Amino acid sequence: MFHFVDDKRGIILESALTVFITYGFKKTSMDDIAKQAGVSRPALYQLFKNKTDIFRALSHDLMENSVAKAGKAFEERGTIREQLYWAIDTSIMELHRFCDQSPHGAELIGVNQEIARDIEFEWKSNMITAIAAGIDKALQSNRSSATRLAENNLDSVAVASILMHSMEGVRETYLSGRSIDIYVEQLVDFIAMALEQ
Helix, strand or coil: CCCCCCCHHHHHHHHHHHHHHHHCCCCCCHHHHHHHHCCCHHHHHHHCCCHHHHHHHHHHHHHHHHHHHHHHHCCCCCCHHHHHHHHHHHHHHHHHHHHHCCCCHHHHHHHHHHHCHHHHHHHHHHHHHHHHHHHHHHHCCCHHHHHHHHHCCCCHHHHHHHHHHHHHHHHHHHHCCCCCHHHHHHHHHHHHHHHHC
């Protein structure tokens, strides 16, 4: 599901993800991560200053991976609706489903907002760029939709921004413990309908 580079750093990050999902951020220690990774604590400290540093590196890698998945979704055949849904599903919803498997998932998402807000901000910008590029690619075969967007002072970046800002709003529903799947499908349907007409 999540791919890490197969080196010492990647092994540590993959191990940290396992430990964070199992015990939560607050209860995880550097010892726990070192044991899971099969490295000594001094070896762990050679690469990372502390648990927060590991969490930030993990967040960065997971978010980079999700941007790549979003971009790849637009390389698949299908309608703009299918491509938009795959982009959101494989880049955001997949991570949420993974976190849902743990009683600590909501805590980890909250911790990410606290200590990796800058990484999340950069990720959102990169997601907007990836989704906008995918929309542009999809609209190449539908010039009338592209023209209609331009006539309404919109472009693919505006549409991608609306999508990502809406997903941010839906996150509050997710953090309250409620399913967001139907909201995501409706949001994608709404945007695809506007693009495909």
